[in-house]
Amino acid sequence: MLALTEDGRAKVNLTLRVVGRRVDGYHDLESVVAFADCADRLSLADGPELRLTTTGPLAEACGETVDNLVFKAAQLLGDRVADLRLGEFTLDKVLPVAAGIGGGSADAAAALRLLARANGLAIDDTRLLEVAQLTGADVPVCLASRACVMTGVGETLLPLTLPKMPCVLVNPRIPVATKDVFRALGLRNGELLVGASDVIRAPAWPEAGSSVEDWVEMLAASSNDLEAPATRIQPVIGDVISALSATNGAWLVRMSGSGATCFAIFENTADAQRAAQKIQLNHPQWWVHAGLLS
Template sequence: MTAVKNFSAKAPAKINLTLHVDGRRPDGYHDLQSLVAFAGTGDFLTLAPDDFFALTLEGPTAVEAGDGGDNLVARADRALRAEKPGLRTGAFHLVKRLPVAAGIGGGSADAAAALRLLAAANDLSLDDPALYAAARAAGADVPVCVVPRARMMTGVGDRLGPPIRLPPLFAVLVNPGVAVETRAVFHKLGLRPGETLGYGSHPPIASGMDFETFMRTLKRGRNDMEDAACVLAPVIGHVLSVLSGARGCRLARMSGSGATCFALFETRRHAGAAARAISQGHPEWWVKATLLR
């Protein structure tokens, strides 16, 4: 009997280096412009192909992620089977390390990893339209995570630009252990349907920028959800202050709707030293030094 091949995939954290809220559409959704990058840290997913879907979890944040039908791995599996009747599913096992409701797309990354594994198990191409239809059905941030490369994400997350080659970005990620609901942050932002913020357009990001040019350009961007999130979770302001004060920090900003924040450094040594110091000073925080791409 031939052994059934198992499949595995990383589900890297998604970092919004910028997040411009252009305005609120008449249908209630918000139009965004975001430069997205992916970290070297994340969750890990395996698939043992079978006739029936199953999901098991382990890891430090497994309880918060839940293993029921609302887990995004389950949602992605249902969405792709709806697009591809007869698709073979199987038993997923998720090692959950990323904080939940943290602004770094942990659930979306898991869903995208599930779609990649299902594509591999069923000989589907990653550019199969059904894969992206399923990604959109699973969640707004899932499409950009299907191929985890830096790129611009616009609209409600459904329009993706080409991959962007970033300079080496050594980063420290910090989550203070406070969950922030994206819907609550948008509500606090207070835009009515048809209303725009009017804060200005997104700076153009070119592939292959050197570090200094990239940093000057990135600083002209912003996260329009940061102020609202800080009102809902004031500890975010403290995290940003701690990151900004780290030696060698070139930029500190919130990712997504929070509460995870990041700081960018020019060298791995500075990022590692900052992560160690912050972990020692705040052992209750989730702190990771990583490379963004």
């Protein structure tokens, strides 16, 4: 087998509504998800056993190999597919970890796509989808790696057609644990944040062919319910939002996921590039990416 490669693209939650907390402790969410043009790169080569090597500028942040979601996903799939052909993974890590952009989930999803290719499995194989859900809440959406409305605990995906949105992503290089943010949100098991009428009034998102401006207008009417509790845990998130809001041409500024990465959507790529340069100059310790969401 020649080495196969897949990108693990950054996931961005353009909106994130917490519907409530189930009696089993999991949170029901509703989120418009897009994907950015920045990504980790994962490759798979022949090898006698399952191995994972991490390289790249953020390799040290990945922690122990046995705790990596790539490893977990591969092992879970091996439990379900007889004689699964595994091998040696190499992860080029460029996305910040514990950052609200699904870096580890995107890597695990890339591993599942690689194993599917290496073993002749269809991408909609039920075993693949089951493993994605078991590996982590964001893995199913990252497996598809396309814009959608994500509901439930991440297992229900409704595809969307987004225009290419010029954006800037900024992470202050301070990890934020998702479990801590949900704990700070403070919902009890079985508690709902929205009623039936709120669900009925769920927005009808713009149709295919709609402009960035149309989308921003709709997105601005929503929010990220985790932004406030995450900012209480890490006040630097407020600094990131302020820095993005202070740039010229930022149409919408918001936190992604459980933080601390925040994003801004711009009218054009030139404004996005200038904004990224300004923020990088003023905050050289921050991770900054200018590109496109789609």
